[in-house]
Amino acid sequence: MASQKTIIHFIILPILTILAIIAGVSLGQIRYLSLPTPASPIATLLLPILTGLTIQSSRSLLPSNTNTNNPPSKNTRSLPSWLFPTLLLTLTIYDTVLATLASTQLIPSDTQTCTLLTRWEHFFTAHDVERIRRIQDTHRCCGFKTLRHMPWPFPDNHGADACRDQYHRTRTCFGGWRGDLQLNAGAMLGVAVGCFLVKLFVVLAIYRRRHDPRMQRVRRQYAGLTENDDEVEDHRNGHGAGVQGRIEAPYRDEVATDDAENGTQGRDRNGNGPGPRAGGMVVQPSSMQGGGSEWRT
Known part of the structure; x- marks a missing residue:
């Protein structure tokens, strides 16, 4: 069985890095296309980072010595053992909220259409050329529901067919823009679910190690002589030269x-x-x- 340090460095952290990259790309798309996502993209980006920091600190938050006959030294500094489960529970609630908000935009609905229409009308009323133009140029479209429905260039100065005649476009922006919203909502949902699965994996791995009969026998045999469970694990796998060196008694002329x-x-x-x-x-x-x-x- 791999040690906790190996699992964190070579399995969990790379997965969280990938999830953070996905969240970062989604954040860029949401801001560039002005998508009305109910879940905060910044909160989604912070989720894998906070998860990684919590798991990385688990080695110092979890008690490594279960022997009650050898209490920690007064000079030993450790954080409370309840802090790690509390952080995991808080992040799990965080996951659930983000996943719930993101899932509301995955399936097309009247509410989703109304949200997109309201956002487009706001841009059109405010004559926000930059945002409407970015959406139209990205999907090579004109208007929201029809080619003449609130397009840019604005009809009050150039006529309702100015976008179609000038750029020779034949499709509206509603379908493509809604697809962007669904795609990024799915990415945010995937990040939240991925972080939840990582935390679940860590909890199961720690539970398995704590209740492994072989680990318990080794821990009882060398109780108080090792610094953490990684050293016990290494000794059990035959790599515990440092631990063995501490438990061997020096030569004594009896x-x-x-x-x-x-x-x-x-x-x-x-x-x-x-x-x-x-x-x-x-x-x-x-x-x-x-x-x-x-x-x-």
């Missing part, structure tokens, strides 16, 4: 240490020893012939 502490005879592992020992001193025969015993350390 005979010398025990004798020094207890003041007993210094003996080797076969039960043989040079003699009594007092205060860390050992009586050994002198290396010189004919001499007596002497104290040596």
Whole structure:
């Protein structure tokens, strides 16, 4: 099983990047064509960014040590464990609102037609040449419902057929403009659903790791000796050299240490020893012939 860091860096973040690009392109189209979308395109663009930041911070928000016998040190700084689920719940509500608003424009309806007509009438009444011209040039059309229905150039100065005669266009702008609205609403809906699925995947992955029997055995075995679950995971997969190095006990001369502490005879592992020992001193025969015993350390 891949570690949480690997999943975040190589699966989740690329997906969120793609969703952010889709939201950015949709934002540009909505602004360029002045589409009356009920959902805010800027809010849609912020959604994958906020989702990525929340998931990236999950490694520090989630408790990594489940052993109650080893409480965190006073010097350990960690955010409350309830903060990550709260952020996920907030973003899920955010997803739901955006998805609901975007879905209202996917299917053609009288409400959608009225919304587009109201927006076009506003541009025509205000003599907003730039916006009407961008829509007409994008779809190579004239007017809203007919070629003579509120086109640009405006009929009061050039006549109702000025757009058709000047640009030789034969179709209206209603169908193409409505298609733009539906396409971008679908993109916004896709971004919201994609972010929701990413969060769902993260929650399921974390739940699976927390309840994996193998992970629980390793965590209990090395409880308090690892910094986070990624190290436990790496150790279980055979890549935990750093963890293993911390749990291996240093070399200890049991005979010398025990004798020094207890003041007993210094003996080797076969039960043989040079003699009594007092205060860390050992009586050994002198290396010189004919001499007596002497104290040596």
